[in-house]
Amino acid sequence: MNTQSKGSHYNHFNLRADAAKVLHQILEEGQSARECLPAAQLPHKEQDKAWLQEMVYGVLRNLPILQFWLRQLLDKPLKNRFKIVEQLIMLGFYQLAFSRVSQHAAVSETVAACQPLNTHAMKGLVNAILRTFIREEISKQEAPSKQIASGLPKWLYKKLEAEYKNGFAELAANMQVKAPIxxxxxxxxxxxxxxxxxxxxxxxxxxxxxxxxxxxxxxxxxxxxxxxxxxxxxxxxQDGAAQLAAHYLKPEQAETILDCCAAPGGKTCHIIEFQPNLAKTVALEIDKKRAIRIEENLVRLGHNAEIIVGDASTPENWWDGQLFDRVLLDAPCSATGIVRRHPDIKWLRKAKDIDVLVSLQKKILDAIWPLIKPGGMMLYVTCSVLPEENYLQIRDFLSRNTNALLDDTFYNDSVENPGKQILPGDQQMDGFYYARLLKSQ
Structure with missing residues (x-):
């Protein structure tokens, strides 16, 4: 076999097998796409790397309906080393229902992918299920519920439906749309x-x-x-909503700025571009590997900042005692505002995670607030659309900090409903929340 045919064979079968592996790592092992997708893409040429991401993300966006179809056609769940075949079958469903690939190619190449997955015994089952899917026109069936049609997990569907009521249908639809660059x-x-x-x-x-x-x-x-x-x-x-951070922070000449939870450094770099004559810019990040990304972005864009690897909730371990004029707190959150860009988040995040995140946000807010000069400002940011991480969190913070005030020049907000919520799809942007807090003299 010549080199060209080897590459053709590899891409033909292993590409689908690699897509199934990535889906298995995300859905069964709880890995993020950021962790496992680049490794799977590595041996493939550029066009196939893009295909791999498109297929994986397509399955994740439409997972509820794909799982519904699978339950109709698979007598009982597959187990152990054959579990990955479920992901392979859903990949075939996605291609047949949502892509332009020919039915013959979708079936034959999905069946062939059993070989590199070492699940040869499942070839007949995969072939039969995909052919039944085509013959019975399963993809033309209406979804059995609005939740399944939405592409959202049940817990998130219920939470958003309760919060956004009349605007929920548009919100859910926008969360399914592929985000622009x-x-x-x-x-x-x-x-x-x-x-x-x-x-x-x-x-x-x-x-x-x-x-x-x-x-x-x-x-x-x-x-x-x-x-x-x-x-x-x-x-x-950098998404349009994230680009608002530097403008809302409004850093001025000779000020000292802290960017908390700064990786991968997009906002840090934008702050420096917005105001290049700062006294000092500090980028704080708890994860050493992600802190490297900050350095890479600073170098590529030609900026300088002090990078500290440290925990925002325990400043006593890294802070030098000098107060900051302004702080950008891009708080750890559910990331529910960016699921159209990172659809794996929908399936990695669980309802029980939200209370943990809210507690962490509260801890960081209380730890960082004393680091700001009297007369200084904090810009609180999340890429979430959940109220408990956003306006309810800030309302609670204001109630227990008498020296914290809403900046009434920022947005048409109030102590009852503080901050600005941007929803996915607003002016093509991701979902973000901003609140600007002033520290009294």
Missing amino acids: WLRVNTRKISHAHFSEELEKACIEYTVSSEHPEALVLSKGYDVTSLPGFDLGWFAV
Whole structure:
């Protein structure tokens, strides 16, 4: 067999097997896509890497209906080493129902993927289920419930439906839509106009946003590392909602800024771009590996900041005693506002996790607040759409801190309903929450 046919064979069968493996790692082992997808993509060429992500994310977005179809056609759940075949079958369902692949290719290549998965004995079962799926036109059946049709897990569906009531249908639909790629132009390296010209020369399609002066939105998917100026630090990939952080923080010359829970460093870099004449910028991150990402982004974009590996809830272990003028607290959260970009979150996050996260947010808020100068400011941020992590958390914080005030110039909020909630899909943005708190003199 020549080299070319080896590569063809590898990509033909192992690509689907690798997709099933990633799904198994996420759904059965609780790994995040960020952990397992890049490793699975590594041996594949660029086009196949994109296909692998598209298929994995497609299954995760539509998991409830795929599982419903599977339960109809599979007599009893598969166990042990054959469990991965369930993920393989759902991958076949997804291709047949939601992609443009031919039925013959979807069936034959999904069946063939049993070989590299070492589940040869399941070939007949996979073939029979997929052919029944086609013959009985299972994909044309209506979903048995609104929750299954929504693509959301039951706990999250119920929680959002109760909170957002009249706007819930639109919210659920927007959470299913694939998120666009937002770029933030590094205006310390290149002007917005010049970068736009470079994209046009490279035939890269984009739109601009009147609300985001440094932003561009790509009209379709691209390998961002191949875009003009990536290695030169001309831009960063950052959602429009996340780009609001530096503008809301409003750092001023000669100030000292703390960015808590800073990895991968997008907001840190934007703060420096927004106000390059700061006295000091500190990026705090508890995870050593993720702190490396901050350094990489700072180097690529040409910025400097002090990186501290430390726990925001225990500043006594890393703080030097100097108060900060402003703090950006990008709190650990459920990430329910970014599930359209990271659909694995829907299945990794559990209802019981929310109380734990709320307690951690409260602990960090109380630990970091004393580090701010009198007259200083904290910008509290989450990428969540859940009230207990957002306005209820800030309402509670205000009730127990008499020296904390809402900045009434920030947004049309109140002590009863503080902060600004951005929902997924608002002006093409992810779901984010912001509250700006002032420390009295």
